[in-house]
Amino acid sequence: MLLSEGHLSVWEALVELDRTRPRVGEQLVGALREAITRGRLAPGTRLPSTRDLAADLGVSRGLVVGAYEQLAAEGRLVSRRGSGTVVAEVVTAVPRQRGAAAPRPAAVAPLRPGVPDLGAFPRTAWRRAYETALTSALDADFDYGDATGVPRLRAELAGYLGRVRAALVPPDGLIVTAGVTQGLALLARVLLARGARRIGLEDPGPVSLRDHLVRLGLDVVPVPVDADGVDVAVLGRTRVRAVLLTPAHQFPTGVVLAPRRRAEVIAWARRVDGLVIEDDYDAEYRYDRDPVACLQGLAPDRVALLGSVSKVLAPGLRLGWLAAPPDWLADLCAAKSDADNGGPALQQLAFAEFLAGGGYDRHLRRARRMHRERRDAVVAAVRRHLPRARVSGIAAGLHLVVELPPGVDDRALAERAAAAGLGPLALSGLRVREGGPGGLVLGYAAHTPHELATAVRALAALL
Structure with a gap:
C-alpha cells in the first residue's frame, strides 16, 4: 500500500x-x-x-x-x-532471541479508566533527558545512595510541587517511591507500628486500593462521599485516626473536596491526633475549573501527600513521591530503607532532568489539550447514544461517570461490555455500602475521539 x-x-x-x-x-x-x-x-x-x-x-x-x-x-x-x-511487519524495539517466547501485552480496552495514553509517552524527550543524566552522572551516583531518593530529584520535585500543587515541603521532607502503591505500603507499616489498625476510605472508591490496604494489614472503614467530598461528620463517628482521601478529583465520582470540608478534615486530624493521607489522583488534569491546591499545603504537619507520574507519563516508570509530616519522616525513611535500600538512580536522575528542562510541563500541556478533546468526544457520544443517562465528573481527570436510567443493572452491563472488549467499571461495584444510583465509570485517556465514540455507540447497543 x-x-x-x-x-x-x-x-x-x-x-x-x-x-x-x-x-x-x-x-x-x-x-x-x-x-x-x-x-x-x-x-x-x-x-x-x-x-x-x-x-x-x-x-x-x-x-x-x-x-x-x-x-x-x-x-x-x-x-x-x-x-x-x-x-515494519512486527513492531519491536528490542531484537528477540531466536525461539524465545514473546507474549504481546494486552491492549488497553476502550473506556477503561485509570490508564493514560501509553502511545503518547514522550520517548524522544525522555531519551534526551536519560542520556543527559547518564552523561553527567558522577561515579558516586552509581553507588548505594540515599534510600529516600536522589537529592537532585527531591529538590526538583519540591520545587514542582510547591509551584504547581501549592505544597509546603522541603527536599529532605520528600521520599521518592516506586509509585503510590509503595508510598501506601510505607505509611501502612508505620501506622501499624504506632498501633493504628483501622483506616477510613472514601465510599465509593477503587476496589484495588481497598484490597491493597487490607493486604497491608489494615481494617478499612468506608466513609461516604457526597457532592462536597468526604462526609467529615461520618468520619468523626468512625473513631479512626487515619483516612485516605482524593481531594483534588475523587475516584470515581470526580467531585472536589469543598473548602469547608477541607477545613473540617484538618480540624478532625488535629482533634484526634490523626493523619490524612492525600492521594493527589488526577490532580494535574483540569478542563473547566480553576486548579485546586493540595490539602498538604494547608496542614503539612497532618497530611501525607502521595503522587506519581503514572497518569501523566506512564505507570511502567514506577516513579512516585511521598511528602511526609515531620514527625513521621524518620519512621518512613527507615521503612523505605528496609523496603528496597533506594530506587534506580539513573531513572531518578533522568526524571530530575526532565523536570528541570521543562519537559514534564510541556508534555502535561499537550496531554491536557488531548484529553479535553477526548473527554468532549465521550460526552457528545453519551448524549447522542444514551440520551437518558446523566453525565458527571467531567471538569477534570481522566474519567467520567454515566448515571444510568433506573432499572438498569450496571454490573451486568459492565460484564457484557467486558465480553465485548470494552473496559468501563460498574459504579455499584465500587461501593461498600448499598444504595445509590447505578452507573458506569468511563475512561477516555487511552484512545482517540473516533475510537471513543465508536466504543460508546457499542456500549449503548448493549442496553
Missing part, C-alpha cells in the same frame, strides 16, 4: 503539527509513532519519500529524515533498497 501523491489530506489527518510550539521534529515522530501503534499505518505500508513528505507537511527534509531514522531505530520502520521506507 502506498500513501504519497494525491493523499495530502491523509497525511494532514495523520500528522498534526503545531508550528507555534518548538520541536516540530518531536511532534512529527510522535504523530507517526501513534499512527503506527494505533494501526492507522498498517504493517507493510509504504511511506512517501522524505522529500515528498517534507513538501506535503511544509517542513524541512531534515526533520523527516530524522523522524524516519528514529522510528527505524525503534523497529517501527524498515528502509529497503529500491522500495523505500515501510512500516
Whole structure:
C-alpha cells in the first residue's frame, strides 16, 4: 500500500503539527509513532519519500529524515533498497532471541479508566533527558545512595510541587517511591507500628486500593462521599485516626473536596491526633475549573501527600513521591530503607532532568489539550447514544461517570461490555455500602475521539 501523491489530506489527518510550539521534529515522530501503534499505518505500508513528505507537511527534509531514522531505530520502520521506507511487519524495539517466547501485552480496552495514553509517552524527550543524566552522572551516583531518593530529584520535585500543587515541603521532607502503591505500603507499616489498625476510605472508591490496604494489614472503614467530598461528620463517628482521601478529583465520582470540608478534615486530624493521607489522583488534569491546591499545603504537619507520574507519563516508570509530616519522616525513611535500600538512580536522575528542562510541563500541556478533546468526544457520544443517562465528573481527570436510567443493572452491563472488549467499571461495584444510583465509570485517556465514540455507540447497543 502506498500513501504519497494525491493523499495530502491523509497525511494532514495523520500528522498534526503545531508550528507555534518548538520541536516540530518531536511532534512529527510522535504523530507517526501513534499512527503506527494505533494501526492507522498498517504493517507493510509504504511511506512517501522524505522529500515528498517534507513538501506535503511544509517542513524541512531534515526533520523527516530524522523522524524516519528514529522510528527505524525503534523497529517501527524498515528502509529497503529500491522500495523505500515501510512500516515494519512486527513492531519491536528490542531484537528477540531466536525461539524465545514473546507474549504481546494486552491492549488497553476502550473506556477503561485509570490508564493514560501509553502511545503518547514522550520517548524522544525522555531519551534526551536519560542520556543527559547518564552523561553527567558522577561515579558516586552509581553507588548505594540515599534510600529516600536522589537529592537532585527531591529538590526538583519540591520545587514542582510547591509551584504547581501549592505544597509546603522541603527536599529532605520528600521520599521518592516506586509509585503510590509503595508510598501506601510505607505509611501502612508505620501506622501499624504506632498501633493504628483501622483506616477510613472514601465510599465509593477503587476496589484495588481497598484490597491493597487490607493486604497491608489494615481494617478499612468506608466513609461516604457526597457532592462536597468526604462526609467529615461520618468520619468523626468512625473513631479512626487515619483516612485516605482524593481531594483534588475523587475516584470515581470526580467531585472536589469543598473548602469547608477541607477545613473540617484538618480540624478532625488535629482533634484526634490523626493523619490524612492525600492521594493527589488526577490532580494535574483540569478542563473547566480553576486548579485546586493540595490539602498538604494547608496542614503539612497532618497530611501525607502521595503522587506519581503514572497518569501523566506512564505507570511502567514506577516513579512516585511521598511528602511526609515531620514527625513521621524518620519512621518512613527507615521503612523505605528496609523496603528496597533506594530506587534506580539513573531513572531518578533522568526524571530530575526532565523536570528541570521543562519537559514534564510541556508534555502535561499537550496531554491536557488531548484529553479535553477526548473527554468532549465521550460526552457528545453519551448524549447522542444514551440520551437518558446523566453525565458527571467531567471538569477534570481522566474519567467520567454515566448515571444510568433506573432499572438498569450496571454490573451486568459492565460484564457484557467486558465480553465485548470494552473496559468501563460498574459504579455499584465500587461501593461498600448499598444504595445509590447505578452507573458506569468511563475512561477516555487511552484512545482517540473516533475510537471513543465508536466504543460508546457499542456500549449503548448493549442496553
